[in-house]
Structures are given as C-alpha cells and as structure tokens.
Amino acid sequence: MSADATSRSTSATISPNILRYLTAVTDELGADLRPALARVGLDEQMLQSADLRVSYRQGSEVIRCALQLTGSDHLGLRVGARQHPTAWGLMGFALMAAGTLRDAVETGVRFQNLSGAMVVWSAGQADAGFTLWADQPDPAVDAGVGTFLVQEAFASVVTVTRHALGAEFCPRHVDFLFAAPPDPAPYHELFGCPVRFSAARNGLAFPAAWVRTEMPGRDPVTFASLTTLLDEQLASRRTRQDLLEVLEISIAQSLPDVPTFAEQARRHATGERTLRRRIAECGTTYEALVDGVRRERVELLLRRPDVTLTDIARQAGFSDVRALRRAIRRWHDMTAVELRDTVHHS
Template sequence: MTSKVPRIALRPQPSAGQHADPRFGSATITPHLLRYLTLVAAERGHDLGPALQRAGLSVAALNSVEQRVSYRQGSRVISDALRELGDPALGLAVGRRQRVTAWGLVGLGLLASPTLYDALRLGVRYHGITGSMLDYRMEPVPGGAAILATARYAGSELQTFLLEESFSSIVALIRDALHEDFAPHAVFVRHARPPYGDEYARYFRCPVVFGAPDDRLVFAAPWLEHALPGADAYTLAQVLELLGSARTLGRERQDLVEGLEVSIARRLPQVPPLTQQARARGMSERTLRRRLAECGTTYEALVDYVRLVRAEELLTTRDLPLHAIAALLGFSDARTLRRAVTRWFGKSPSEMRRSEPPPHAS
C-alpha cells in the first residue's frame, strides 16, 4: 500500500440538521454505541450507571433488544463519560473495542458478504439499524471508494467523539472479519489535529489529514476486492431479508414518533389529547398506546421531550421571564417549570441561563 495521500477531489458536504430539531428527543436509536461506551468505562474501573440514570436509562436497558434511545439521551451519556473519564480520545477507544458480532444482524451480513466492498455497501445501507448517531454514504473515488460521514444534528461538540468512534469501529470490524493487517488508504477529518493526533496514525496505519473539507474514510481497490473468508450467499440472502423487514419497521416507528413530536411542538402551549392524535392517524387510543410501547416510549414521554427541547432553547437563547416561558410550554406556573427543568437537566433555570448553548443548537 502506498504511503502517499491519494489525489481525491474533496468537496464540502452540507451538514444535516443545522438547527435545533425537536426530533433529537425521539427514542429511535439502538443503544449499540452506549453499550460499548459502558463496557470500556467498566474495563477502566468506572461505573457509568449514574450517568445512564440521569439520562433515564440503565445498564440492563442497554442490553434489551427492544430498547431504543434518543439522540439527546445518547449525547448526555457520552458527554458525562468524556467528563468523568477525562479521556478526549475515548471515541477511538470505544471504536477499537468492537467486533463484528457487536453489530448484530448487520455484522452477520458483513461476514457473509462476498467482498469487502459488498460488506461496506451493506453496512452503509443499514447503518441506522446499528445505532449510528451519524449518517453515511459511500461514493467512488480514484483508485477505490470512500465512506463519508455527516452530522445528524447541528455542529455538536460530540462530533469528534462520534466520528472517531465510527471510523475506528469500521476499521476494527474489517480487521476482525478480514485480516488484522488491514489499513484504510487514508483518513480525512474536518476537525483540527487534537493533542492525541499521533494515535490516529498508530491505529489507522495510513495518512491522516486534519482540517479537511469533509469526513471520509478512503479504501484502496485491492482491499475492496478482497474476498471475505466467511462469504455465504444463502446466509446473506436470509440476513438481507431480515434487515429489510427491520428497516421498514424502524422507519414506521420513527415516522410515528417524529410525527407525534412535530404535532405536539406545533400546538404548544396546548397539548393535543392522545385521543385526537389517534383519530388523526386512523387508529384507536389503545392501538396508539400499544404502538408507542413498541417504540419504547409513551405519549406522555414525547410531550415531556418536546417541552424539554423548547425549554432548553428558550432558556439559553431568549431573555424571557420564567412565567412567560412556563406559559409557552403549557405549564401552570413558574414553579412547575423550575421543577421540570431541574428534573430534565439537573440544574435550575438560572444555572441553565449561565451555561453555554446546548451542543446540538446552532
């Protein structure tokens, strides 16, 4: 493999969701990343249980097949872990710790794929099922192909962590499934070189470009054409059928949850009754409650999330009195708002106003 950085036409890519979005409270993400974050912390003698509890989660919940978490919950746990462990390179460590089996059905599909290129295409296509907190696409480049990663929500301070976890886990899975000697052709990241920048070169074993126009992991054609030792057409066909069903179900659940959140957000300070929401969707209240339970949430929890998002925005970007904010959120008075803010954020409204804007806000 050449040590030269390949000549690739890099062009800036638009970041997804460059504004505060109430949907980041939707519990639609599998807890894969948080499972391995918790595991790495435990291996270092640190218990993330309290951090999970503050986000409304638990270690047991992370191991439930049906469990889904919101972007907000994931971000909160990651932020707490970075602060408590004091390791800015934690994303690299969490990614390196993973194996193909960590990705469940998607991991099995990767193993059963004919070539590395086919495996990468499958991973990008079904990345949502793996609990990714970034979005991906794959595109050809001279001499190979690249996976590009983009933020799902606005310029988060967690972007570096998420990117490092993502790129290092992809490389870890390939080394696990194909060969320990695997190395990408090059790594391009938009952030500046961190103090631990040497760890990139040691782990990825390829040229790394910091301050690039976009975030991409580049693969050379010889590696992409490598046959995977576990390739099996019959198993792959079974896995693809299951993944297709899972993705369809996941989209239906996400559409339901996000649709309800948007409806609630548009109607604040009035909260539409559940009966009205069910009728608008052509189902009974009981059916809607059951559908939400299958998504791992309740209507009351969605209302709480929408209010949380709006409260954070109003407290950190507006100079309104508390009674006015309470009225905008549909609370009876400022005292009720104070209690809710303390429950949501672990701090008072006045402390919220002294804080920096939230990571997901633009």
C-alpha cells in the same frame, strides 16, 4: 429549527450498541456511568435488551457525561476498537456474508439505521478512491460529543474489518473534520495509516486492492436471505419512526397546549390501547414524547435573551416558572440560569 417543528433527536429509534460498549470502557477507566444512564431513564439491564431503542438526545447526554468523567480525548477510539461484527446484530452477519469488502461497506451504509449508528454514513468514489464518509446528523451537536461519535464510527469500521479480513488491513488514509488533538499518537496506532485533521469532511479512504478483496465468509444465498430480513426490519422501523415523528410534530404545533392521549388516538383513527402499544413498541411513551418536545422548545427559547422564564414556561406549556425550573433541574441537573448561560456559549 422553527417553533412549530421538532427534531427526531427526541424519538427513541437508535439501538444502544454504543452505550453498551461505552459503559464497559468507562468501567475499565474507573468511571461510573450509571448515574448518567439513570438521568436519561436508562440502566445497564435495559441496555442488554435487543428491543431497546434510545434517542439521539439520550445517547449524546450519556456520551457527554462519559467524556467529563474520564477526561479522555480518545474515548471514542477505545469504544470503537472494542467492537466485533456481531455487535451490529443481523447486519453484522450480513456484512460477513457479503461478496467483497466494497459490498460489505455498501450494505452497512444501506442498513445503517439498524446498527445503532449515531452518525450519517455515505460511501462513494472520490479522488482518493472508494471512501466512506461520516457526517453529523445535527450540525449543532456538542463539539466533544461530535468528536467522540466520529472517532467511534471509524474505529469500529476498521476494527470490524480487521476481524473479518485480518489484522493487516489499514485504510489508505483517514480524515477528520476537527482539529488535531494534543496527542494524535492513538489515532496513528489504531488506524496504521496517514491521519489528517481539520479536513473538509470526515472520511475513510480504502486502498483499491482491499476494496476488491473477497469476504472470507461470503455466501450469496445467506447474504440474500439476511438482506431480505434487514429490509423487513427497516420497513418496520420506518413505520415506527414515522409514528413518533407525527406525534412529536403534533405536540410541538399544539404547545402550549398538549393534546390528550385520547385526542391523539382519535387523530390516528385508532383505540387508545392500540396506540399506546404501538408507541411502546418504539421503546418510549407518550409522556416521554411530550417531555422531549417541551425540553426542545425550552432549549430553543433559552437561546433568545429577550424571552423571560415566565414567557418560556407559558410557551412550553408549564403551569408556572417553578414547574419549568424543576423540569430543567431534572433534565440537566442545573438551574435555569446556568442552562441559559450554557446554551448561549455552546
């Protein structure tokens, strides 16, 4: 990433479905995820809000903490296996009203940004037949978090499909990019099919007969009505995401100076009150966006051993090194030296 760009990872645009189920599963395993939620500005009550959106960064940090607390190599499988079509909101009902399983999968891919997905879904015909692929939105994602996300993604797809079509559904095979874990048995038990590790890409292949299977709740009228509503939601979401992205890029390009909120309102030819309301509708604040961009800049500069903390503080817009150290402690609960060592080894 160039110094004058920023990442969508700071924008709050993801439905917190995964975090809701993750909190329930970690409770069952005797781990308390609430302090981790608090560190990224969330709590259990907030996770119950249908309007809440979290950033990829917030989600990743909570997942990373859950992995550390539980020590589970299969946490993503457990979280995915807890889900139901209704966990995906309106899109879940649209999947149940689709004509065939293939129609349902393609609908899920089309509206993936509304379901709380933290992977990038795509689907198409491959040598093995109709296949659903799950790619990481950020190739530099922490390896443990990346493994969790793909586990959760495929486990939830299989679980939701079984809710809709019956417990006998099994994929043709499931491929994972990561290496085989010490104990692969939970994968075979959950998927009930060949599971291949160290594959070229994360993919789930569907048996041809299942692809053509009609959904029990198929209803063309209901399906059309629901997809119309989903299209409207998607259009609204894109408008909101565009606003956040424009603001983040503006902040990043201005560092070490930060545009005042009044300046941003003028740039958008709107009043401060209106702009603040639009940002709030995205589930965040201008201050949080500034904090996220600064954080990303700091983490980027810490990867360069030739840049001192004084230089980083200046380039990221902090008043001095002490303010930078306090921010790093708040973000990561570690010192600047510890964080620099962490990013160098990540």
